[in-house]
Amino acid sequence: MSLTLENAQVDDPQGRRILGPLSLQLSESRIGVVGNNGCGKSTLLRLLAALQMPSQGCVRGFGTTTQEQGEQWPRWVGVVFQNTDHQLLFPTVIEELAFGMKQLGWPDAEARAQQALAERPGWAYRRVHELSGGEKKWVCLRAVLLMQTQVLLLDEPSSGLDQGQRRQLRAELAGLEQQQIIASHDPQDLQHCERVIWLEQGRVRAEGAASEVLEAYLDA
Numbered sequence: 740m741s742l743t744l745e746n747a748q749v750d751d752p753q754g755r756r757i758l759g760p761l762s763l764q765l766s767e768s769r770i771g772v773v774g775n776n777g778c779g780k781s782t783l784l785r786l787l788a789a790l791q792m793p794s795q796g797c798v799r800g801f802g803t804t805t806q807e808q809g810e811q812w813p814r815w816v817g818v819v820f821q822n823t824d825h826q827l828l829f830p831t832v833i834e835e836l837a838f839g840m841k842q843l844g845w846p847d848a849e850a851r852a853q854q855a856l857a858e859r860p861g862w863a864y865r866r867v868h869e870l871s872g873g874e875k876k877w878v879c880l881r882a883v884l885l886m887q888t889q890v891l892l893l894d895e896p897s898s899g900l901d902q903g904q905r906r907q908l909r910a911e912l913a914g915l916e917q918q919q920i921i922a923s924h925d926p927q928d929l930q931h932c933e934r935v936i937w938l939e940q941g942r943v944r945a946e947g948a949a950s951e952v953l954e955a956y957l958d959a
């Protein structure tokens with residue numbers, strides 16, 4: 740099972756091309772997406788998350804496409820946004836963590852959320868808007884991991900985290916079985932990927948083994 744882009748293209752409201760056309764089969768268990776600011780990384784992840792529909796072409800997966808069954812996508816694909824403000828919706832940490840699981844219809848959503856907070860005593864009723872940037876990131880990641888989707892899309896997962904938190908995050912992600920597609924300009928986030936795709940102005944400039952593509956990107 741893999742996500743596939745078929746001539747997928749995204750245009751902005753003025754009709755200017757932001758991404759594509761891209762045709763990619765994303766089957767490796769760790770895929771990195773690298774590229775400069777504005778090259779289309781977040782747009783690509785939004786397409787794969789069914790948060791944005793292609794202007795042309797399609798995104799296929801799970802026996803269907805985002806156009807046909809995008810509303811089912813959250814069952815299969817979890818996404819951690821680049822900007823936590825685009826993800827956090829609720830006043831308290833516990834509500835935030837339980838929400839996704841509730842949407843999936845899990846009766847023990849609240850209990851699972853409480854369990855996840857065992858390592859952060861006193862956090863359940865902390866106000867989300869009072870958390871630091873890195874703490875918000877932790878909540879966003881935790882909420883998505885709790886949903887145990889088959890695919891995880893991570894947009895700049897380590898931005899805003901201190902070194903200790905980055906190490907912990909990388910170790911945790913390395914231990915997960917879920918497929919991960921990670922967008923980042925930090926090569927350290929992508930070193931372990933089986934395949935790295937380098938985007939430039941919405942198109943693939945290069946792709947292949949992480950060491951080669953990241954080296955070429957850093958030299959460019």
Ligand SMILES: Nc1ncnc2c1ncn2[C@@H]1O[C@H](COP(=O)(O)OP(=O)(O)OP(=O)(O)O)[C@@H](O)[C@H]1O
Pocket residue numbers: 751752757774775776777778779780781782783821
């Ligand atoms: N809704 C929109 N309307 C117009 N332009 C948009 C829209 N969304 C994205 N863009 C443009 O598309 C391009 C790609 O944006 P995107 O956020 O995908 O880049 P990115 O690679 O994630 O950048 P960064 O590294 O800064 O996060 C940018 O030039 C951006 O201005």
Ligand SMILES: [Mg+2]
Pocket residue numbers: 780781782821894
């Ligand atoms: Mg981005």
